[in-house]
Amino acid sequence: MPAIETRNLTKKYKDITAVDELSLTVEEGELFSLLGVNGAGKTTTVKMLSCLSAPTQGDAFIFGKSIRTETAAVKKQIAVSPQETAVAPGLSVKENLALICGIHGFSKEKTAEKIEEVTRLLALSSVFNRKAGKLSGGYKRRLSIAMALVSEPRLLFLDEPTLGLDVLARSDLWDMIRALKGKITVILTTHYMEEAEALSDHIAIMKDGRLLLCDTPDNIKQNTGEGSIEAAFVKIVREAM
Amino acid sequence: MRDMRMLTFANRSFKEIIRDPLNLAFLFGFPVVLLLLLSAIQANIPVPLFEIEHLAPGIAVFGLAFMTLFSATLIAKDRQSSFMHRLYTTPMTPADFILGYTLPLIPIALSECIVTYIFALILGLTMTVNVLLSVLFSVPVALMYIGIGLLCGSVLNDKQVGGLCGALLTNLSAWLSGIWFDLDLVGGVFKKAAYLLPFVHAVEMERAVLLGNFADALPHLLWVLGYAVVLIALAIVLFLRQMKKQ
Secondary structure, eight states, X not given: OOSEEEEEEEEEETTEEEEEEXXXXXXXXXXXXXXXXXXXXXXXXXXXXXXXXXXXXXXXEETTEETTXXXXXXXXXXXXXXXXXXXXXXXXXXXXXXXXXXHTTOOHHHHHHHHHHHHHHTTOGGGTTSBGGGSOHHHHHHHHHHHHHTTOOSEEEEESTTTTOOHHHHHHHHHHHHTTBTTBEEEEEOSOHHHHHHHOSEEEEEEXXXXXEEEOHHHHHHHHTOSSHHHHHHHHHHHTO | OHHHHHHHHHHHHHHHHHTOHHHHIIIIIHHHHXXXXXXXXXXXXXXXXXXXXXXXXXXXXXXXXXXXXXXHHHHHHHHHSHHHHHHHTTTOOHHHHHHHHHTTHHHHHHHHHHHHHHHHHHTTOOOOHHHHHHHHXXXXXXXXHHHHHHHHHHHSOHHHHIIIIIIIHHHHHHHTTTSSSXXXXXXXXXXXXXXXXXXXXXXXXXXXHHHTOHHHHHHHHHHHHHHHHHHHHHHHHHHHHHHHHO
């Protein structure tokens, strides 16, 4: 069963079509990147897939569950790490993680186990008892991702996870994201082409709400005759104008 | 499972509110300072309105107005941040959100009343069972103020909440409650308007309970409960509407 299957997924806002009959499949365990310039429809797609926004037409299935009619079942299997760091500022790192575990109904033992696991994975132990509002941008971003991971999602949406981070922090986060490959399905939206190239199994390129292409990074480069995803992306999007 | 979700979120709301030192200053400092100041004035220039059995219930109710500020600010800040987006993608239901924002404010409101009455006792209020009942009767008043907070937090941003719930509401609930001056002194439309609003009823209910006049308290209680129910119902509708908009 695929992790995601969208069928003519469409979102319209009055006379604007933000996502136009999007049909794609994401297999379980892969890291899938959604690329596009501003207004391409990436965020709207993620909002629909994470049940934040209802489609105007079409449907999508997350591990076989409809985002239209089975939102509660979908929400149990997903987690979202939004573009802006989504943390409770007055709570410590530990309390933020415990909050998400509590919302997902984890037992005391499981909460402790999951917190320890994501703290290790995201290297948060040095700031474990510090208030989230007092953390640096890099740590806030790590905590935000840890809060998404702690709920044991089968499908994780990472929206611009490295935006605003310095080179070292970005490199660390790339390693952490790579460590997730094969374990859970990750949907990555990013403006950084080298990030998508380095991490993705498949890349989908969107423009004006439409899917222009969906393939592996190597195939995209080979088919466009370009040496990098960035150059291939520019070529594909320009040709679609 | 549902209770656990709601209680976890309520616990988070409680911590966010009480960890803000400004909130604590408003919650405990402001009523106590007012009580001490007005009691000092009363000691020098006796005014019946500022006798401790009149003053303490009024200040206890006035302190509850901050429940509006606390709840509205927390909701407005959550709504403006991605934190709320994250929570919307979890199994949390609208009831979890509403109860999670409302319930933690009840012990906070009770603690404000308890501190106010403890200082009132130090300043000469006689300890009777009615003091304890006055604390209990503060719950519907707190719910009324929390209802206003839920309502404002669901439609306003945190800056607007600061102006409306922080400045305007606290002033309105002070002027129109008969705490600081007798409404008969102004009379007319002002007095009629005041009695159409819940603030003076909240104060008069508390005063009646403290004096043991429960029959006098009942009509005021109904006003307060009526406002609390309507405000909370309206807040739920608006919260759900903004949740759907997201």
